[in-house]
Amino acid sequence: MLPDLRDDFPLLARTVRNGRSLVYLDSGATAQKPRAVLEAEDAFYREHNGAVARGAHILAEEATEAFESARADVAELIGASSDEVVWTSGATAAINLVANGMLQASLGAGGAEAERFRLGPGDRIVVTELEHHANLIPWQQLAARTGAELAWIPVDDAGGLRYDEVEAVITPATRVVAFSHASNVTGAVTDVEAIVHRAREVGAITVLDGCQSVPHLPVNVAELGVDLMAFSGHKMLGPTGIGALWGRKEILDALPPSQFGGSAIRVVTMESTTWLEAPQRFEPGTQPVAQAVGMAAAARYLMDLGMENVARHEARIAQILREGAVEMPGVRLLGAVGDPAAIDVLGLAAVVVDGVHAHDVGQVLDDRGITVRVGHHCAQPLHRRLGVTGSTRASAHVYTTEDDAHAFIEALAAVREFFGVAA
Amino acid sequence: MSLESMYQQVIMDHAREGHGRGLVEIDLPHRGESHQVNTTCGDEVTLRVGVEGDTLARIAWEGQGCSISQASISVLSELLEGESLATADQTFEAFRALMQSKGEHLDEEREDLLGDATAFVGVGKYPARIKCALLGWMALQDALIQARGASSAGAEGGTA
Numbered sequence: 001m002l003p004d005l006r007d008d009f010p011l012l013a014r015t016v017r018n019g020r021s022l023v024y025l026d027s028g029a030t031a032q033k034p035r036a037v038l039e040a041e042d043a044f045y046r047e048h049n050g051a052v053a054r055g056a057h058i059l060a061e062e063a064t065e066a067f068e069s070a071r072a073d074v075a076e077l078i079g080a081s082s083d084e085v086v087w088t089s090g091a092t093a094a095i096n097l098v099a100n101g102m103l104q105a106s107l108g109a110g111g112a113e114a115e116r117f118r119l120g121p122g123d124r125i126v127v128t129e130l131e132h133h134a135n136l137i138p139w140q141q142l143a144a145r146t147g148a149e150l151a152w153i154p155v156d157d158a159g160g161l162r163y164d165e166v167e168a169v170i171t172p173a174t175r176v177v178a179f180s181h182a183s184n185v186t187g188a189v190t191d192v193e194a195i196v197h198r199a200r201e202v203g204a205i206t207v208l209d210g211c212q213s214v215p216h217l218p219v220n221v222a223e224l225g226v227d228l229m230a231f232s233g234h235k236m237l238g239p240t241g242i243g244a245l246w247g248r249k250e251i252l253d254a255l256p257p258s259q260f261g262g263s264a265i266r267v268v269t270m271e272s273t274t275w276l277e278a279p280q281r282f283e284p285g286t287q288p289v290a291q292a293v294g295m296a297a298a299a300r301y302l303m304d305l306g307m308e309n310v311a312r313h314e315a316r317i318a319q320i321l322r323e324g325a326v327e328m329p330g331v332r333l334l335g336a337v338g339d340p341a342a343i344d345v346l347g348l349a350a351v352v353v354d355g356v357h358a359h360d361v362g363q364v365l366d367d368r369g370i371t372v373r374v375g376h377h378c379a380q381p382l383h384r385r386l387g388v389t390g391s392t393r394a395s396a397h398v399y400t401t402e403d404d405a406h407a408f409i410e411a412l413a414a415v416r417e418f419f420g421v422a423a
Numbered sequence: 424m425s426l427e428s429m430y431q432q433v434i435m436d437h438a439r440e441g442h443g444r445g446l447v448e449i450d451l452p453h454r455g456e457s458h459q460v461n462t463t464c465g466d467e468v469t470l471r472v473g474v475e476g477d478t479l480a481r482i483a484w485e486g487q488g489c490s491i492s493q494a495s496i497s498v499l500s501e502l503l504e505g506e507s508l509a510t511a512d513q514t515f516e517a518f519r520a521l522m523q524s525k526g527e528h529l530d531e532e533r534e535d536l537l538g539d540a541t542a543f544v545g546v547g548k549y550p551a552r553i554k555c556a557l558l559g560w561m562a563l564q565d566a567l568i569q570a571r572g573a574s575s576a577g578a579e580g581g582t583a
Contacts, residue, residue: 356490357489
């Protein structure tokens with residue numbers, strides 16, 4: 001378990017409506033920032049700001065050093081080497097980088113090396129029914145533009161992935177399989193091995209959405225066996241505007257870039273351009289350097305806590321949230337309760353209060369200083385499959401206390417009372 | 424502001440009753456229909472109007488959403504069915520002003536027009552909920568543009 005870390009997070013000390021203390025339970029949407037992150041970003045601007053990889057003066061040197069050592073820190077968090085980490089503006093941009101790279105290949109870019117990324121009629125792209133829109137729409141659009149077919153691993157009535165369908169959905173025609181490491185709605189942690197095993201059998205590239213796993217669980221890309229993984233800075237205690245794509249080096253070196261500009265190039269003539277190797281080939285233009293430095297500070301903060309400890313702490317929060325929700329009459333928990341001891345579920349609970357719309361639930365909680373996410377959480381297909389338009393989600397991070405989780409459950413009871421739906 | 428002042432009893436009652444709910448066919452020559460979605464939450468409403476001369480003769484709707492959006496549609500149906508088009512326009516403008524008032528009451532003249540709809544004054548303090556309260560009103564405005572286009576040759580439609 002973790003010590004009480006609230007003092008590390010300045011924002012958590014503020015009061016909200018009517019002077020109430022803040023119960024922050026919207027970390028699945030965006031996490032609060034520890035002082036270490038705020039100070040790292042601030043110190044970069046105050047002391048080291050300069051053009052990265054573009055000059056011979058001392059500030060250019062220091063900024064380049066800060067930028068590249070940030071890359072190494074973030075790589076260490078996920079068990080990767082730093083030349084396999086590409087900076088992006090966020091996880092959405094990272095997934096689009098892969099999908100658009102495959103589109104470029106399908107249009108003929110990248111030569112013989114990019115053959116494995118070329119899609120056309122007869123090819124299949126596989127996702128799952130529980131994906132966040134950011135890991136669905138890029139693939140849907142790639143399919144529409146290349147003539148490939150989009151298929152998905154379905155979920156059952158309780159929102160669990162149908163692993164018994166993996167073999168049938170991932171056909172020999174499948175070229176890419178994109179899936180979440182953990183659902184931002186049900187909290188379920190995916191059995192990555194079950195999907196990677198089948199994807200390898202058919203020679204498909206695997207793309208993991210690590211947005212909800214990297215901030216909360218020990219993640220080691222070598223052990224996971226996937227080919228590419230996207231994750232975001234702001235959900236792992238870092239700044240907004242920064243995220244990363246990890247990929248196996250030979251894949252990144254062969255994937256054609258889809259954004260073009262300065263710094264990503266080897267030789268440019270008026271007629272043509274040759275690219276640098278990864279990761280630089282994917283980083284044209286001035287990069288979000290201070291944000292990268294901030295994200296690295298977040299990675300170090302998490303590594304100092306120990307990701308095993310983080311996962312165990314959040315498992316305890318998961319237990320209070322999820323068991324509390326299922327025990328309450330008139331409240332439906334989306335997804336299985338899970339076994340927090342086995343860490344097969346994240347520290348979150350998305351619930352539906354019978355007879356009360358999620359916006360109304362959120363309003364009552366807000367009045368008590370409890371901040372949650374309401375709506376479909378960018379997972380409309382999953383909500384539709386579960387027969388609801390939206391839900392109310394409480395989600396935790398390292399600073400979440402057991403009291404926070406209890407406050408959410410108590411507030412659900414108050415919601416039922418307020419709207420007259422309590423028995 | 425307390426929760427009770429946002430969810431006033433009149434709002435809770437309208438959310439339950441849903442005045443005008445039921446998407447019946449409107450058998451009038453001048454009619455319009457609009458479907459509006461609140462992209463934040465996926466709430467939606469389909470609203471039909473029928474115009475006779477200068478009168479907003481019929482309003483019918485079906486929708487799903489939070490208590491604020493549903494109550495607001497119910498209130499506007501009760502308030503405006505049978506009223507003149509001029510009154511409907513003025514009421515719409517008054518309601519929009521109420522939403523922009525950050526929780527302050529309007530002048531007496533406009534509050535008289537709004538009737539039960541003044542109960543939504545508390546919503547103006549919560550920017551995220553203003554869209555909920557306006558959902559049905561946007562549908563009404565859009566449907567009326569169509570109905571008017573059908574009733575006076577040459578009138579151009581606009582967008583809600």
